Structures are given as C-alpha cells and as structure tokens.
Amino acid sequence: MMDTRKFAVLILSLCALLAQAQVPKDKTLLWSISGQGLPQTSYLFGTMHLVCENDFELDQSVQDKLRQSQQLVLEVDMDDPEMASKMMQAMFMKDGSTLQDLMAPATYQHLEGYFKDSLGYDLALFQNTLPFLLLGPMFNGLLDCEPKSFENELMTIAMEQKLEVVGLESIEEQMAVLGKIPYAKQAEMVTALVANLPKAKEEFRSLVATYQTQDIDRLYRLSENSEFDMQTYDKELLADRNQAWIGRMAEGMKVKSSFFAVGAAHLGGEEGLISLLRDAGYEVLPVFK
Template structure:
C-alpha cells in the first residue's frame, strides 16, 4: 500500500504545470523543445516542456528530444526522480502530522461519499486512508478517474539517464513541492477532494483538453485551459511564477558548467514570467526546436 501511495504521489508531485496567459516575451511558436545558447555558454542546453499525465496512445518521444538528451551532459527534472531516498521522504511527508485522520474535517454529509469511494477503488475506507493528507487523496482520485493507461515522460528520462550514464538532478526538493500544498488549508484541500470524487467528468474533460493542446504543442491553449480552471486565488503564483524565478539562477549556473537537458512541466515555458521569457531576459538566445 505504501509503495502504491508513494508512486502515485511522486507522479502527482511532478504534475504541477499551472499556466498563466500573458504577453511580452511569451513564446509564440508551437514547440515543446527549446535550445538555449549565447550569453557566454560554451555548449547549448535544452529545455523541454512535459505533460506529466498523458494517455499512452498520445505519448510520443520525438527524435529531436532524444537527440537533445544524447547531446547533453546532464539531465535535470523538477525533482531528482532517481534519488533512492525519495520514496521514504514521500511516505513521511504524505502523512498528516501525528497520523491524524482528516475525517473530522470532512462535512458530515460527505463522509459517506468519501468513504465509499476509497473502499470501492482502493479497498480501504476513510478510517484507514484518512491519515494521508487530503491533496494526496485527491491525486489518487484524479488518477483513479483516468479512463486510459498513462505514461510519464519523467520515467523515460530516468531510464535514459541510466542507459547513457548521465547524472540526473532535480531543480528543487520534494520537501519544497509538498510544502506548496501544505500551505493550502485542510478545508480547501478537502473541498478539492470532494469535488474530484463527485464530478469526475469535469476533471476528465479538463485532462482531455490539456492532452489535446499538448499534442498540438499549443502552449497558449494549454495555458488558457489551466487558467480557466484555477481553483484557489494566488496559488498559481506559488506553483508557477515563483518556481520559475527560483529555477533561473540554477539553470544559468548549471548551463555555464555543462550542457544540460531540462524537462519541466510545459506550463513553465509560457507567459512573460515563464522559463523561456526569463532566460531571454537574462540575455540567452532561446530558439524553438522543431
């Protein structure tokens, strides 16, 4: 059970690609792979936008992406997915402090709804599952509602790093990512959990729209979809803008040392405060790779 939860949460933690629609230096090209040169770099680096939850029949790893990985000296993901200590960290951080159960925070008329869902899907009710943080349970619901077999780009990059004997690193820690959700109140997290259980058609509709935009490499449309589905005011700034700003000095430092292939959620590549625009503001040349 713990291993299953760990895998689900690890998957969910890498699915933060909230997008804001903006202008200025927002990339206009339909592209997911970008080449970074200039500003004193000895070798090019690459930035690739992923979608962390996609149906297997829509999954595609292009030759251009594979070539970029092969040409790079190092691979950087949002998290170091190859860290042997990550499973233990995730298991520890996904449980409520003191093993407290969230059941007392669920509205009385919704307890049975939540309990029945987890008994049907996972064989255990809220009495057992409720020690997990609500956002962890929400991620399990969203994955459980998917009607297709899914693939994960990050898992493939972990395999490629091992096969090509390249170092794999993370741009941030799992503690930081989980902390973003911990900043949301328990009540807001439970609200999202109940909504995910009661309206699976809504989340499926959004995911289908996002997958369609992604396969068309249409970052602007992807941004519009996510913007229209924003749940909590101000949360986008934490999930997107601040993280982009955190990554830029790291990307600059690493890219000056070696050629690096960066793979982050596609939403981080759009808007005037996205990774592409911020790198251009720092003086780098960032070009779409078709």
C-alpha cells in the same frame, strides 16, 4: 506499497493540475538555451507528467537533444535513493488534522464510498496525509487507463546514455509548496473533482489533446477557462518556484549541457522560465520537429 518513482510523478502532476500560466504562442514544447558565455547549448522541454499510453509520444527531436546533453534535470531528483523516506516525512498534515475534520460528514462518506468502490482504496489510509495527495490514486480513474510518465521515459534514456539525473528542487521543497495551501481548501478542491468527475475527465482529455498538438497558447486558454477553482495559488505553485529555479538552472548550465524537463505550465508567461531566462540574458529559441 506505491512505487517511489511513480509517487514522485504523481506529486509533479498535482502541481501541474493546480497550476495555470500564460504561455508563448510558438507551437513547440522544446527550446534551446544559449548565450551568456555558456560553453554549449542546453535545452528546456515542457512535459505533461502523466498520460495514457495511447496518448504518449516522445518526439525523436526531444530524444536526440537529450542524448546530446550531459545531464537530465527534472523538477525533483527521481533517482535519489532516499526519496521514499523523504516523501514519508513530508506527506502528513502538520497540525494533527484529519480528513474527517476538514469535511462535512456526508461529504466524507461520499468520498469514502468513491475510494472504496471505484478505486479500491480504504480512505482511512489517507486520514493524516495532505488532502491533495488523494489526487494520486484518482489519476488512474481520471485518465481511465494506467498512466505513463514522460519523466520515467526520459530517465530511461538518460540511464542508457549514462547521464547524470538531478533535480531543480528537493522533494521537501516541493511538498512544502503543497503544504502552503490551507488544508481545508485542499479538501474542498478534491471533493469538487470527485463530485464533478465526468467534467474533470472531459477537461483533462482536452488538455491532453492540445498538448499533443504542442499548441501551448491554446493549452493555456483551456486551463484558464477551467471550471475548477485551482488558480488561487499560482504564485506558490509556479512563479515562486520558477524564480528559485532560474539561478539553479544557470549554475547547472555553466558546468554541463543540461536537458531540463519540467511541467509545460512552467514555460510561459512573464514569470515563466522562458521569459525569466531571456530577462537574464540567455537566447531561448523554439526547437521544431
């Protein structure tokens, strides 16, 4: 049985892998939010949901700002005791489709062999799930390591400080975003990654290295030039969710100093959180080391 919190991070990572966005040129992932009558400053931090332990670093400035806050706000509430049951209810295709229905026989056999021989999974376990969820077991192979999660580390700090942990959206809302993408298209994207795994690994290593420099403009350009066709659903994966989050962020900041931690792809561009917050009258400034 997969750990619920780990599975939630995998879902976050799927949205991040599938999202592209223009980002600000400031070389920082941490931003302060003030103005609009807020009683105290809140913070916005861009994460890369999963990286190898050797690549993981949580800057002291990020830790300090979290400890100064009153609540940690993630994309979803990973502290929700009902998360496992909610995910189980939302992870299946709604029309009775199976993976075999969505793929040519030879493609399915290749994928079945990859899951059995390289990942140690029986593909039959995923017959009725959203095809994108196949990317979850693939992450270890994509990174060539046991992944480490920024969200889990932030939650550890929050719990030590006895901070409340909440989410910007429900797990049902997040899973519904994936469900908007046609199942056949999901299956096509997954099989393309498996067929070009060395190139996918190379791209991911470049993204991780760029994330470490906090050069989010270059991070965007690398994503924009991806050889994998995953930009078609930017509106559903980024813009629509950002718009929905802004009002929820505003309500939370009125009550408590909040530390928002979301995928870095959500920060930039005209429809990104930084621009939307500024359009709403907030002062959003880069926080450097």
